[in-house]
Amino acid sequence: MGDIAKYLGDAGTRSALLTMLLDHIYLSLVPLVISVVLAVVLGLACHRFRWVNTVLVSVSNVLYTIPSLALFVIIPAVIGTSVLAPVNVVIALTLYTTTLLVRPVAEALAAVPDHVRAAATAMGFRPWRRFLTVELPLAVPVLAAGVRVGSVSNISLVSVGALIGTGGLGVLFTDGFRQRYLAPIIVGIVLTMVLALVVDLILVVLRNALTPWTKAGRS
Amino acid sequence: MIFADAIAWLLDPVNWSGAKSIPVRVGVHLLYCLGAVLGASLIAVPLGLYIGHTGRGGVLLVGSSNALRALPTLGLVTFLYLVMNGVQTVSVLIALVVLAVPPILAGTYAGIQDVDRGVVDAARGMGMTGSQRLWRVELPNALPLLVGGLRNATLQVVATASVAAYVGIETLGRPLLDGLRVLDYAQVVGGAVLIALLAVGLDLLLALAGKLVIPRGLRLAAETRRRVKPVEEAEVVDVV
């Protein structure tokens, strides 16, 4: 405990921690946001065209077996980004999260009952408006559940980026290890978990705000 | 280009003999993964059965085990290594077990929870005792989701065991880290391919084992459920 107090007592350390935390948030949440958008688009495509579904299922099965560490390094080699660019981590995590989200979204869209769709059409909704105001909102609970899993796993995966020098809280683990210094490691673990918890809380609040009807149904 | 180099690395006879050969690393990797999944199952399956059966403390327990998912494995490995004064094997195993517990626990718990209440009540009506209901009715019905949880856990553990190389263990993470140090992409991609193959292989094996142990009548239901797996698991988490 004394060690941690001493470690956190230094103003320079605290500001470095803040930078790492912000990097971590950026590296884990940007992929989440991009993935949500991609998953909705791809989920819609899956729902409309059968073959997209087949392709996506096989691609995502393979993708999920590639270790994150390898993906972080292979991406710059394949698409020619700079080796240290944070964008490598962002792309890798976007790939993981998108594959995690697509299938549930496609299924949720497919699960919208035909009579709901028919009712919306009967009310004069054009297809795109029906999608945005009826079908998509009905898929929100499923989407939110997937996003929550994705956010937790992204937040914990970003740490691995420390092994290739991309920043984030993972640096505390490698630094602490080399110095045999537990304080930074403990601080890193705690910050990562608190971050995951806070983001999860925000996502739940967001989901509840976006799906007021579930509350009405419950009470 | 890189992939051609990687294949060349994979086929290079130099990499197939000695203490750092591909077979040795595959073996070590496999041992750690099996140990971790087995260890996690010993903890998570009985726990999941108990809370699923009694319905006691389920939400809290599964919720807190899901908080474990946020625990960064690299952090845990480095922490345990230092605390245990350089005992590599145990520190890596514990970290991997911690990684594997949440999916297995969630799978088991959700499996038991999902059993049609009517079925359980019918069993009770037939005069089955609590443990008879658990072993003869609830467990077989929970198997599809339980096996799903095991498969998820295995995938994660196989991919993450690479981190063990950071504390000096000859897993398949070794070529990743070594290749990284000298930017030898052939090694990195070669190692990644091996890990992916191992993951796919184990997943197929578990799927097959699942087919053998899951009663035929349940298989159809299992297939549909597994597809929406991540979501179902997540829904159990809802404690915050």
Place this chain on the structure above:
Amino acid sequence: MKRTLTVIVAAAALVVSACGSKEDLSGSSGQSATGEVVVGSADFTENKILAEIYAGALKATGAKVSVKPGIGARELVVKALQDKSLGVVPEYTGNLLNYFDQANSKTSADEVYTALKSKTPSGLEVLEKAEAEDKDVLVVTKATADSGVKSIADLGDGKYVLGAAGEWGQRWQSKIKELYGVSFKEIKTTDAGGPVTVDALKNGTAQVANLYTTSADIKANDFVELDDPKSMYPAQNIVPLLRSDALDDKGKAALNKVSAALTTENLAELVKRVDIDKETIANVAADFLKTVQI
């Protein structure tokens, strides 16, 4: 339908481009339009301290500086300099020369430095070298040394297990055989002079370890450094390696001043203050700059 898709794609593009711009802000362009210099470092304490010292010295000239610590091995660092992710890094003359010129056989400090200057690829350059040196060194436990192992030549043929970083075998295995006729029973991949290497030596899974001369672990564990009479390991003076367009003359002069002030002793002391006394790298680097008045 089509319009929805367009909107979604546009939104996605926006998000993607937004992260592109963040990348620029974080300074991954080494020395960007804003004139920011990015100082990089490898992933060990001493190198990180040096990077902080360089950064502090450059800041004193009025330059905008950021530090990107813990990047990894030389191959990665050099690539990052070339693709402009970095501007300057603290390097070591011998290993750097061997990297640029694999056929190199020079080992003494001045020869190495002269050769290095001519072998550095165009676009990159090295500044003045410091007197301070941090060489690779093979160490054994006190007990092993007492059993008669004093020099690399005493290691014999296939007798001991060595613990070293992953690339050691590739770099030195044939060289040590050629110079001393020494081979190892096994070369265990541990890490680059970190805890795994030190622990392997302490608990006996390795009997010989590759560490670095400024490492605080050597004294702390009573390890004995083996003599290298045939100079297998080349001189390793600290030297700034930079992309030529990353620094102006003021910046280069500032780094030369740092090099002039660095000695092996004061560097080892800085490393000890971080690794053993757990002071922060930033504070230790700032203290150094203060004492040498930069």
